[in-house]
Amino acid sequence: MIFGITQPSLKRRLLLTLFVPLCLILVALSFGGAWLVRRTVEGASDRVLSGSLQAISETLAMQEGYLTLDLPPSALGMLENADRDNVYYSISYRGKVITGYSELPPPGNLRLEDVSFRDSTFHGIPIRVATEARLVPQLDSPVIVQVAETVKNRTAVTHRMLVALAAGELFLLAVIAALVFLAVDWGLRPLLMLRREVDERNNDPDINFAPLPLATVPQEALPFVSAFNSLLGHVETAFQTLRRFTSDASHQLRAPLTVVRTHVELLSRHSDGTDEMKGAIADIHNAVKALQHLIVQLISLAKAERPHSNAEGASAFDLVECTAATARNYATQALARDMEISFEAGPQPLNVSGSAIFAGEMIANLLDNAIRYGHPGGHITVRIPDDSGVLEIEDDGPGIPPQDRERVFERFYRQPHNTDRDGSGLGLSIVQALGRRMGATVRLETPAHGRGLKAVVQFQPL
Amino acid sequence: MSRFLALGALLWMAALHADSLAQDFPRSRGEVVEAARQEGELVIYSVLHADAAVTDLLDTFHRRYPFIKVRNSDDDGALTYRRFRREVAAGRPSADFIWSSAMDLQEKLINDGFSLSYASPEMPSLPAWAHWQDLGYGVTLEPIAMVYNRRFLKAGEMPRTHAGLRDLLNSDTHRFQGRVAVYNPEKSEVGMLLLSQDVRVTRDSWNLFDSFGAVDAQLYSTSRDMLQHILNGDHWIGYDVIASYAEEMHKAHPELVVVYPSDYVLLLSRVAFVTAAATHPNAGKLFLDFLLSKEGQTVLKRHGMGPVRNDMDMPEQQSRLDPVRTQAIRIGPGLLSGLDSLVRAQFLRRWQSARS
Numbered sequence: 030m031i032f033g034i035t036q037p038s039l040k041r042r043l044l045l046t047l048f049v050p051l052c053l054i055l056v057a058l059s060f061g062g063a064w065l066v067r068r069t070v071e072g073a074s075d076r077v078l079s080g081s082l083q084a085i086s087e088t089l090a091m092q093e094g095y096l097t098l099d100l101p102p103s104a105l106g107m108l109e110n111a112d113r114d115n116v117y118y119s120i121s122y123r124g125k126v127i128t129g130y131s132e133l134p135p136p137g138n139l140r141l142e143d144v145s146f147r148d149s150t151f152h153g154i155p156i157r158v159a160t161e162a163r164l165v166p167q168l169d170s171p172v173i174v175q176v177a178e179t180v181k182n183r184t185a186v187t188h189r190m191l192v193a194l195a196a197g198e199l200f201l202l203a204v205i206a207a208l209v210f211l212a213v214d215w216g217l218r219p220l221l222m223l224r225r226e227v228d229e230r231n232n233d234p235d236i237n238f239a240p241l242p243l244a245t246v247p248q249e250a251l252p253f254v255s256a257f258n259s260l261l262g263h264v265e266t267a268f269q270t271l272r273r274f275t276s277d278a279s280h281q282l283r284a285p286l287t288v289v290r291t292h293v294e295l296l297s298r299h300s301d302g303t304d305e306m307k308g309a310i311a312d313i314h315n316a317v318k319a320l321q322h323l324i325v326q327l328i329s330l331a332k333a334e335r336p337h338s339n340a341e342g343a344s345a346f347d348l349v350e351c352t353a354a355t356a357r358n359y360a361t362q363a364l365a366r367d368m369e370i371s372f373e374a375g376p377q378p379l380n381v382s383g384s385a386i387f388a389g390e391m392i393a394n395l396l397d398n399a400i401r402y403g404h405p406g407g408h409i410t411v412r413i414p415d416d417s418g419v420l421e422i423e424d425d426g427p428g429i430p431p432q433d434r435e436r437v438f439e440r441f442y443r444q445p446h447n448t449d450r451d452g453s454g455l456g457l458s459i460v461q462a463l464g465r466r467m468g469a470t471v472r473l474e475t476p477a478h479g480r481g482l483k484a485v486v487q488f489q490p491l
Numbered sequence: 492m493s494r495f496l497a498l499g500a501l502l503w504m505a506a507l508h509a510d511s512l513a514q515d516f517p518r519s520r521g522e523v524v525e526a527a528r529q530e531g532e533l534v535i536y537s538v539l540h541a542d543a544a545v546t547d548l549l550d551t552f553h554r555r556y557p558f559i560k561v562r563n564s565d566d567d568g569a570l571t572y573r574r575f576r577r578e579v580a581a582g583r584p585s586a587d588f589i590w591s592s593a594m595d596l597q598e599k600l601i602n603d604g605f606s607l608s609y610a611s612p613e614m615p616s617l618p619a620w621a622h623w624q625d626l627g628y629g630v631t632l633e634p635i636a637m638v639y640n641r642r643f644l645k646a647g648e649m650p651r652t653h654a655g656l657r658d659l660l661n662s663d664t665h666r667f668q669g670r671v672a673v674y675n676p677e678k679s680e681v682g683m684l685l686l687s688q689d690v691r692v693t694r695d696s697w698n699l700f701d702s703f704g705a706v707d708a709q710l711y712s713t714s715r716d717m718l719q720h721i722l723n724g725d726h727w728i729g730y731d732v733i734a735s736y737a738e739e740m741h742k743a744h745p746e747l748v749v750v751y752p753s754d755y756v757l758l759l760s761r762v763a764f765v766t767a768a769a770t771h772p773n774a775g776k777l778f779l780d781f782l783l784s785k786e787g788q789t790v791l792k793r794h795g796m797g798p799v800r801n802d803m804d805m806p807e808q809q810s811r812l813d814p815v816r817t818q819a820i821r822i823g824p825g826l827l828s829g830l831d832s833l834v835r836a837q838f839l840r841r842w843q844s845a846r847s
Contacts, residue, residue: 092837093840095836095840096833097833097837098831098833098834099834099837100827100831100833100834101825101828102823102826102828103825104825104828105824105825105827106821106824106825108824109823109824113608113625113626115602115603115604116602116824116827127832127833128831128832128833152604154604
């Protein structure tokens, strides 16, 4: 890679594909331009030189046996220029210079009445010479008139034009580079809008599988976006199938499990078998209870994730009341593990947006976690510190290391050291899913005293 | 991308550099003065024939630049030209600075590359025709006039036009026999220049020259000689005299009257330049700047030579000249035509036929 960057870039590719041929074209243009400039400058200067020459040669005449010449000042004056070119002329007859600069000897054979040009030198300085052979009446051989000028002006003019040409070409390159940048940015802007749309869906509590709008997509990106849309469709089908399957399976499992549990309870009550038998029945009972808990949670998760099931998310409820009620329900469960739940909140009700049922479920799950994973004999604090809609549930248990705090929200994720405990690994997923329904967020922190775990739920204040 | 930029920058710089090479950067004034101090000397060839003016000029210049020792030699235009070319051809040290009223010879020296290109800081104050590029500068503006001696011509008898002079001479060729003084075009470069300029202005000049032949006009090489002889009474009328000399003489001898023709007046410039082969080029540049400066022009004006600067007036006697009627001899390659041997031979043949 020329540029040492591995990520492909449209701008770079466009620039490369444009610049290489463009540079070649410009080089060709430079050569062509240089040739043209030289030709044009030479042509224009030669015309003046030829004009000067003819103004002189036209005045050649024989008068009373003498060759006479009326050298008009303008004939030589017209060759004046800002680059201080020197002017030379000579008039020769029969190979001898009869007037003018003797350093400008006549060339060999010349065609009559025809102005010819040649490059030569005068005392080592390059000059351009115009020559004309003219037949003057009464003279047997032609008189050769030559006018020459140094080439400073031609060189300077050519030079100036070439510099202008080069500057123009560089300017063109710069403009094209700038245009490529602008064009790529402009061309990709619809994709940027698409990206914003996808970003918004990422933040949406309900996953939106609707196809991306194609109206603003540039033609070139249409195949890609269409393919992506059809992928979205596939994903949605698969997702809905899976969700329906979980819900259906959970419901289907619930009935037989209730039968099993009823019978196991019946068995344990009326059993008079051995202790071993009693132990086995107790084990089965516990397992069935755990299974029932799991199924209940699966169903509540499915309910939480079902999109737009009802409009209860938009209504309001009293967070203080709801929290207090839920905490009361868990007091016995906590006492069973020698744990204490304290509730800190102001006396006034605090209304926040959402549904009391969902919120109750969230708080229940969090309390359940705190009791389940906290130290026996530990302390759980449920706190509503102010009226900003924040609820904190804090325990002094082993906590969750910061690097795992994201993962525990995943379904069925359980920390390695907890796998022997009964628990479904769904509690926090349910909390998050319910929270999303109401626009509430959940995060895990370390409590102020440095031990245990603090779950912070931010409800949407009204 | 960076490669293209680097390549572009390189090309650009090359272009700029090449362009800057084409121009010569003027050195600052202080540097020129310092370099002239180092040179300490200045050799001038002048064609002035006016000792008072020369002395005055050199004294003023010396007061300004006391560290430059000036050697001035004053001579005839053609002699000066030949001497300079001979010395340069032989590789001997020659003039650093030449100024001469033989405009065509000066122009030939410039065209043949003997002049140093120097953009005088005084250039903006000069009319465009008074300098050829930055190679040659006209330092004066001197009308060409007719003169007569009041002792021999009646008041109102002296005509104001060229045609009038011809009629006067033709009216009584016997009376004016030997009484007219003109330049000798065969001996004087300035004379050749002025008489052929007359012919360029109007072909009628040949009729006048024929009248000169009829009254057997006497030929001279310098304006000064002509004026002296008119003052003596040898001649009554002088033709194509450089007015600055005449006005100088008129101050002391009021009987010598200067007449500026009303049909047209030729304006002659003394052409000056620093020579390309100068041993003391910076001193030469200082002298050129001095001549063109208000100070130098004021000295020249004091001696009757009209200032060439746009911001200065002509001397009093010449201030009434109608600008439309003046024919300034333009500095430039056009002057070369007057030096052409065929053109000269033709002119002189016609001149001779007028004399006979």
